[in-house]
Amino acid sequence: MSAGFQAVQWNGAKIRYDAILLGLVAFYLAGFILIAASLHPPTSAAGWIDLRIKAFGSCAFLMLSTVLAIGPLARLNPRLLPLLYNRRHLGVATFFIALAHAGFMVEWYLLESDIANLAGELTSWADYANFPAGFPFKALGLIALLTMLVMAATSHDYWLGFLTPPLWKAIHMGIYVGYGAAALHIALGAMQSNRHPAVPILLFALFGTVSLLHILAARKSAALDIGDDDSDGWLVVGAASDIPDGRARIVAPVGGERIAVFRDGRILSAVSNLCAHQNGPIGEGHVVDGCITCPWHGYEYRVEDGCAPPPFTEKLATYRLRLRGNLLEVQTAPLPPGTNASLTLP
Secondary structure, eight states: OOSOOOOOOOOHHHHHHHHHHHHHHHHHHHHHHHHHHHHSOOOSHHHHHHHHHHHHHHHHHHHHHHHHHHHHHHHHOGGGHHHHHTHHHHHHHHHHHHHHHHHHHHHHHHHTTOHHHHHHHHHOGGGGGSTTTTSOHHHHHHHHHHHHHHHHHTOSHHHHHHHOHHHHHHHHTTHHHHHHHHHHHHHHTHHHHOOOTHHHHHHHHHHHHHHHHHHHHHHHHHHHEEOBOOTTSEEEEEEGGGSOTTOEEEEOOTTSOOEEEEEETTEEEEEESBOTTTOOBGGGSEEETTEEEOTTTOOEEETTTOBOOTTOOOBOOEEOEEEETTEEEEESSOBOTTOOOOEEOO
């Protein structure tokens, strides 16, 4: 294969992150089971399994909601970026909690000698048309689990390099399908069997919070876009002096990719706003020691030509710049990745 493999490297920050993550998961599961068992003590082995099903299922949905909230939170508040750097660990852990939830459900059917009924529920095709009351909600849970399996299995950067960032990102956008399926799985399952108001309140609170954060982050991203269309294929960025030193202005050509125009002292450069690693919004990053640094995972590219410093080989598409009086303009047609198209101010 064309992509290389490198074993995952842990550092002190990642070890602390994983330790806190595992501690919180264990605390939630233990607390859920202890509190629920004290309020309604199970009277059979099947009852204890059902309690674990609910504990692990609710934990998985809470973790999945957190996974999807981290991205917009980091865009709204850069101080939360350390959470984004380790998000894949949370995502993989979420899959294993969801897998345990499904495993306990299968265990319950085996204990009741009713596994054939489980298969019947999933293959009773007429019930799929009976929405919502008779819809096989377990099928939605299976869709969510399979989606998380794909996300977890391709989380390593090996798959990012092998599939290429655009395809990898397109595949991982499927997590929103999985999230919607998980929400419906709860709405048609847990809410039907448990009429306590806490269930719909928590479900809609989590789903609504995730949706609101994405809307706010999208509005912030749109507010960063500037530039006026020009018939000759150039966009007006504004006065070069208005670009903060070490930062970028982002322009959005009609029907084209966003362009990040950086200033590093007297050097100006324009690069694609999509980081070559995971298509992160590199225009929201800053220049450190002559390198544009992506805010998502810290990938670096030289200001002059958009090339990652050796031994790394990633490259960004660059764009020509020109000054017309006091106004800086960028050409909307991209140059080959790694082309030196920087402009030095007088």
